[in-house]
Amino acid sequence: MSVIIETRNYKCTTKGVYKRHTDKETGNQSWVWLSRPIDLIAVYRVIDTGELFWEIRFECNDGWQRDTIHRTDATERNFSVLLKKGADVATWKTKRIINYLTEAETGTPISLQHSQLGWINHKRKNYYAHQQLYSADSTEKSDYIGEFNINKSGNYKRWLEVLKKAVVGHPEMELALCLGFSAILVGYINRILKLHIDSMIFHIAGNSTTGKTSAATVAVSGFGDPREGARSLIQSFNGTDNALTNLMANNNGVPIVCDETSLSLMGTQKLVNVLYTWAKNISKARLDKNSQMKPRSEWATTIITTGEGSLLDQINQNEGIRARVFELKNLQWTKSAKHSNVLVKELSKNYGHGVEPFVTTLLNYLPKEIQKAWDNETAEIEEAMPQSKFKDRIGKKFALITMTAKLLNETFDLNLNIDGIRALLVQQEIESIEEREIGPKALELIREWLLINRKHFYINSHDVSETQTIWGRMNINKNKQETEVFILPSIFKQMLDEKGFTDYSVVLRELDSMGVLIKERDAKQNKYSIRRVIKGIESSKNGVSTYGIKLEGAFIHTLLTPGEIQRQPRKGTKQPKATIENREPESVDIDDM
Template sequence: MSQSRKQNQNIRGKTFTVKRSENSGSPRDFPKLVKAPDSQQRGTKASSKQYPKKIESFSVKDNTLYSLEYDSRTKTDVEMKVGRVIYIKEIRQDVETQSVELELEYYYKNKYHRKIISRKQLLKNELVKLLEYGLDVPDYKVTKVQKFLNLQEEQAPYHYTHSQLGWSEIEGVEVFKHDQSIGNDNLISSYNGSFNIKEKGTYETWKQIIYNDVVPHTPLCLALTAGFASPVVAWIAKDLDLEVLLLHAYGDSTTGKTTAARVYVSPFGAPTTKEGGCLLKWSGTHNGIIAQLVGNQGVPLAIDEASMNKMKDFTEILYVLAEGMEKARMTKELQLVDRRKWSGVLWSTAEHQLTEKANHNTGIKVRLTEIESLKWTESAAHANRLKESLLENYGQAGPIFIRHIQALGKAAILKRWKEWQVRCVDAMPTKDQFSHRIGDKLALLMTSAELVNECFDFDMDVDSILDLLINIEQTNAGERSVGDIAYRYFQEQVMQHQSKFEMNGRNEKAYECWGRIALKNGKNEVTILPSVFKAIMAEGNFEDTNVILRHWREKGYLDHDTSKLTRRRTAISEVEDFESIEKQKEVRANFYCIEIPDGLIDVKENEKFPHLLNNHMPLQKKSFL
């Protein structure tokens, strides 16, 4: 067993003494910090306490604090009772904020209790406020108690802590903060936060579970790879200007999506949705979800069951999640608030696509990879076996992997990523303007799969993982062009609402007329007023119709005047009492003239457009063109 030793540490000009392990190479050899208790008191037996016996003029015995006072009558020092004992059990300093907190232990009602306070609460006016928790600090005692605590603080055990996770630079050294910080043997800090990332079970058992129940099944290999990719993505994101990698698995509730999420987080933390688990829930507010992610730079987290969220529009939160940064805000003094950040990979699950409840922006579809209805597990027994095993064994493999990639170095990782980027793009049978951007992301996953095989000797089939990713992306590629999606949506609306268009020279059934459908130059053409078209597209969550129309113009779907998106057409009154061509010009207007596929609707050649422009009303009200 390794011998511990004392090592002088220096933070911002102050020298402290902390303990560290001789053998820092193993994730289990680091000194473990007792998890910080919350602000509630916890009672323990008095006989088990090891409080300080004597400090200068103060002494402690029988759970009572005494002070040596000069007795003027006897001209000798006399031991006087101060009160029930209070002492500092431990000092913790956050390496990120440099803030110091103290764990007090105090005697009350025949038990010892603990209370976490900030160091500023050692001020007299703050210390007396702790009376409500049972500390013996009334006004007439607080001066002596404060003096004792100030003296005893110099002897109390001291530890570094961190409350954020993932990559960070501490004292000029890049480290990865997990249960213990990794990367600087001279400054080791312990996690003091809300996530349960402390290892449970054994590494050997976890590895056997993965080898038996994950490695033979390619979809689960992808989930495992994504979890290990999170620190890789976060580590090189700044060098490559990458966003957060968003993966969303959707499909029927029996396909094993949540089991895949458990596999994804298990190397780094508890694969559970219970408090402290790394499986978060979508059933929260926008700000509540974001608050759980801030400060995490590479530890994999999942958000389970978006189906439970009542959010009607996921557009905004998807952009924020992918950007890895809070929205800009200002204080009352008009100063910008620092935007909290996160990075890595984020896994999501639901029974539906997230893009179904979002605007049809291409940006969202490029940022979000949606994985449809994969059979993540082979059976219910397979899923249950993984769930039960992983809930008892997690958190060991992540630190081992971090040490592996640190030993390789960032330059070597970037070189592999570039090689995989070329391979991923070359493997795409159909390419578009987004292929290279998508290839960047796929290459991160494939680089990580290769690194996982090296680190753990798993022998995952990387070619099968690549084939799966290419199939997923080719499926999504057809949904990335907002112009193509909008064109299909427009056709559906025209078919659904045929009665609202004048067709074949008549419009007998319509009380609300949207336009005309006719054959023009041998092609089916829908002529529609811009205001009506924009209202129809807005109902389908298409925000910018000009982007859509320009795409259609490039595709040849739009009949238009030079350098415009519209065509001037004449609407002839049903009364047909125009006396001259000048009067007809008065009712000429701009229309969108959109070609639709042959056979969609049975239309005939018709040159007239018999509707009344002066009676036109907004969409969903009785109107005529």
């Protein structure tokens, strides 16, 4: 009968648990059997929360079993969690078994565990938490117990060989690699430098032959399992908004991919909410069943989504979200099907090897040196970016990508093309700027809407058909090639809502900044509206409130005035040759912009 463990008052052998008994009269000691064998084999402290857990082994009729319980379950009331698993802890034994395990705890070393990813602070030191904890000068050991498979697979040399042969030299794939490793810098900026920057969100759009899945695989392969699955770093976008948010919880430096946005069945507003929540690094405020505020999850990382179509086309005309989600469209990520297959096949077997060497390189620099490098990189990339009101915000984010490329070159001797990566980012911004900014986009949609609905407007005082409702008036000046339109406020707001603009006042402000809004000279009362007489509208004698917009071009077809009719050429009549003095401007039916 071998002894497994012995404490001050108890011992556990292969036959069971025994309590030391001392005879009060004789003082003789003996062992009294309590239960089948049960043993405390490990004590864990989760450094994220400071909580303790017991790992317990016990014998059942079908052999030895293991279970892990929270330290708070070591009470007579809660110990039934082991009873239902088959442990011999019947009610009358519970108190003594707990006393035995508590004594065993005092002689059991406490091992550390963590479920957070990325940058954390533990015992007043900064660590990068991955499969283990990494820091500049500490060897603290802690095992990852979270939901993702970030264990190393295959070998480091093969992973690096694949990068050098199938990624380096292909600018798009080099960019994909940088997107993934940029997560470490996003977390560093937020948690170490204590400067807020949104989580970066990149959407890779394209059909199945563009290699977007291969790009996602390259992005996350240095961190963990790139094979889509329950514990992979590549997850499906087909989930609820809460589930997609929870994927990011407590992640401060590991990239996450959400694949196939086309699978999402959530509506526009929920999709916008998810993207905003991702970018802002904190979950929504929620109450528990007792109306107490639940703890809110935080994160700071890089998030990559993929899909055949545009993600931004699925949301409304929200300028803020369009400045936070960067779409990489029309890029050919792989040069051939063979190229794609090699990447996916090899990186599905060799992954998780990039974190430790990259973090080691990063930690060779002081925080102030990283901040200075970020400032310099921001200034350099902003010089190449087109002018926009989001230039500073976007420049700071893109600078983290090129900083990542330089750190990758230093760490792995890859010789990534920094200029090529920067050019791809700048080109993305050039293509996105017109689509993103609300003012120009709204103006173009208003022009299109007017062409379709011109029958509802008085045009140069020409009456509207009695069968049509009146929405406003237009003044078209062919000589100046200019159109002024005055739209009733209720119609204007309805039109913007139908076009997906969530806040009409933002649109008015942007149109005003473009100089195309027609306003009252004294605009103190309502700086965006102007009064105009609209025939057919009650109480319009002194004018009604409208929103006035000035558009280039006489793009609406108008009837000719009597004077214009007299000047039209007639059959059989020889017309004088046009001169500068008598030449009429050409009639314009469609905008020539």
